Amino acid sequence: MSEKHKIRTRRSKHRPAWVKLDNTAILFPAIASREMSNVYRIAVTLKEDIDGELLQMAQDLVRPLFLAFRMNLKTGIFWYYLEENDRKPPKVYEENSYPGAYINKSQNNHYLFRVTYFKKRINLEVFHALTDGYGGLLFLKELVYQYLRLAHPDELKDEKDRLSPGLVLDMEDSYVKNFKSAQSRKEAYRSRKSVIIKGERLVRGEMGVIHGYLPLDQIKAAAKKHSVTINQYLVGAFVYSIYKEYLKGATSDRPINLCVPVDLRGFYDSHTIKNFFAMVMARFQPEKEEYSFDEVLEIVASSLKEQITKENLDKILSYNVSNEQNIFLKPIPLFIKNIAIRSVYHATVDATTATMTNIGDVKLREPYEKYVEHFYAMLAMSRGQELKGAIVCYNGTLIVTFTTRFSDVSIQKRFFRIISNDSVEVAIETNDYREDE
Amino acid sequence: MTTEKTNEYKRITTRCPQCRIILFDQPEICPLCQCVIEETEGDDEAHIRDLFGENAPYPDIEGRRKKMRLALKVVLFIFVVAEFLMIMINRLTAVNYPWSMITGVALLYIYLSLMYWITYDSGFASKVGLQIVLTSCLLFAIDYFNGMRGWSLEWAIPGIILLGDLIVAVLMLINRSRWQSYLLLLLFLAIFSFILIILYLCGVISNILMPLICEAVSFLYLFVMILFGERKAEHEFSRRFHI
Numbered sequence: 001m002s003e004k005h006k007i008r009t010r011r012s013k014h015r016p017a018w019v020k021l022d023n024t025a026i027l028f029p030a031i032a033s034r035e036m037s038n039v040y041r042i043a044v045t046l047k048e049d050i051d052g053e054l055l056q057m058a059q060d061l062v063r064p065l066f067l068a069f070r071m072n073l074k075t076g077i078f079w080y081y082l083e084e085n086d087r088k089p090p091k092v093y094e095e096n097s098y099p100g101a102y103i104n105k106s107q108n109n110h111y112l113f114r115v116t117y118f119k120k121r122i123n124l125e126v127f128h129a130l131t132d133g134y135g136g137l138l139f140l141k142e143l144v145y146q147y148l149r150l151a152h153p154d155e156l157k158d159e160k161d162r163l164s165p166g167l168v169l170d171m172e173d174s175y176v177k178n179f180k181s182a183q184s185r186k187e188a189y190r191s192r193k194s195v196i197i198k199g200e201r202l203v204r205g206e207m208g209v210i211h212g213y214l215p216l217d218q219i220k221a222a223a224k225k226h227s228v229t230i231n232q233y234l235v236g237a238f239v240y241s242i243y244k245e246y247l248k249g250a251t252s253d254r255p256i257n258l259c260v261p262v263d264l265r266g267f268y269d270s271h272t273i274k275n276f277f278a279m280v281m282a283r284f285q286p287e288k289e290e291y292s293f294d295e296v297l298e299i300v301a302s303s304l305k306e307q308i309t310k311e312n313l314d315k316i317l318s319y320n321v322s323n324e325q326n327i328f329l330k331p332i333p334l335f336i337k338n339i340a341i342r343s344v345y346h347a348t349v350d351a352t353t354a355t356m357t358n359i360g361d362v363k364l365r366e367p368y369e370k371y372v373e374h375f376y377a378m379l380a381m382s383r384g385q386e387l388k389g390a391i392v393c394y395n396g397t398l399i400v401t402f403t404t405r406f407s408d409v410s411i412q413k414r415f416f417r418i419i420s421n422d423s424v425e426v427a428i429e430t431n432d433y434r435e436d437e
Numbered sequence: 438m439t440t441e442k443t444n445e446y447k448r449i450t451t452r453c454p455q456c457r458i459i460l461f462d463q464p465e466i467c468p469l470c471q472c473v474i475e476e477t478e479g480d481d482e483a484h485i486r487d488l489f490g491e492n493a494p495y496p497d498i499e500g501r502r503k504k505m506r507l508a509l510k511v512v513l514f515i516f517v518v519a520e521f522l523m524i525m526i527n528r529l530t531a532v533n534y535p536w537s538m539i540t541g542v543a544l545l546y547i548y549l550s551l552m553y554w555i556t557y558d559s560g561f562a563s564k565v566g567l568q569i570v571l572t573s574c575l576l577f578a579i580d581y582f583n584g585m586r587g588w589s590l591e592w593a594i595p596g597i598i599l600l601g602d603l604i605v606a607v608l609m610l611i612n613r614s615r616w617q618s619y620l621l622l623l624l625f626l627a628i629f630s631f632i633l634i635i636l637y638l639c640g641v642i643s644n645i646l647m648p649l650i651c652e653a654v655s656f657l658y659l660f661v662m663i664l665f666g667e668r669k670a671e672h673e674f675s676r677r678f679h680i
Binding site for chain 2: 018020043045047074075076077078079081083086095096097098102104105106110118119120206209210213215330331373374376397409412413416417420425426427428429430431432
């Protein structure tokens, strides 16, 4: 029997499942647009060219098993919600847009993710209302396993056309589950205005990508030399680069606020594949002339340490969920809520300078490891933040990817030079976006 | 890394003498500092390959996405020029009858409809719903520029609502597995009809016949679908109205 016939379809007459959006996801449909897609990309490169047909078959195998990925965004009277989508599977096609491009639901059979490929790379792009990087990565890994199983039937003959044993596909709303109403209604975020990076932009619709390849052992040693973690080191280097290249090392009455998403699963014993993260801010306010890198690093590391504690995360979670649970806000019609969400969002965008996220260290199952070269993560732009960083590590190589709409790359240059000066060998690769200028 | 293996490698990297950073893709200048690059040595190349593996180039993104935007701009330009000419002709030929306003509203209607159907990312039901609103606005505007005799509110807009009911029926037949997804549009049509009755009660319109037919059809249609749709209709409403 051919693989196509083995595909298990779930187009039954059963009542389609539906779920409410989680606390973070509520924001994304309200603010999503072509300019601010709220779509992130996780990509993987193999050691061989990708066969589009096999990738489509792999997607058709994996997608029906992930309820979270066969969802359609629907508009209710009071809230958006996700409903099971029984339309034809979305097409896998060769990459033809910049990373994180808006997902047009009507042109994607109403699915909220897309799978594309180019040469050796497979891209998974996900609308953030579906899931965060954790969920995206789970899906991509299973997609890669199935693709490789189809591409190497002899070598991987013992592998099955099913999801990995032990995989948890829990779809609980961990925000609500871990919400403690008694915590406080007090604001957990300080929404003070921060430094906003401005500059000459690329042509509308274009997105610049710079990947920095860093050997994990060397970056570990560099972070250790400064007595900080790898995450603190990279976030500190990013903040210092903004300070030196954008503020030119001068004092500023506004702080540099670098938004760092924190995966809450480890703090709350959750395995949900819905969104479950909170934002903390790495803050640095230059109050005197000429800070050294070590001084900035120390300030940033202590700012992150202070905030990434169970107590503070409890506070953030409670503050966020308390707004959603407010009995006076719940019955307000969605179109009014959307106006309010948009205006609150736009009023607070200047509280963040940039974002840097860390997907973590990706581990693959043993028989598949040898076929995979690298993993990458990329963030789309949002209002007020036109430079973002994303980190992912696989098989001893840590890749920092900067996505930007600015033509100037001096912040990225400073960032990689700082790391290079710490005896880390750095290789970079771009998407050649500057050639069109 | 052995020398034999080194020789097998095709050169893929260069190094920036300023940044001391390795560059994949062999660019002629460093994308970070714009410095002219230097080639890597054979051993260096092997070491880099060992350390970082292979890179992953990106496709050259075509200007495809720009074509649609350009087409809409061309349409807008043609419409603006056409309307400008209409206003001029109207001023020169029939000063007392502003027919150029009607053509202007019609062109605006066509442009907004095009924009909405081409660029707006929403389901078919909401596109139909907004098209009904746009068409009603167009009819009202034509009536207004013709001396506001009230035919739009008394006959034309109710007619559009009835047409909307018919479209919903066709959509439900075509898309039987998801018929319930059009219930909200049906509810919208019933509310829209009710607004016309309120306008009658407020004395804005004098003929209640069509608004009444319209309300009766929309309401009965909705009632029947809820009654016979049973759990599917119930679930659809519980999702759409969840608080």
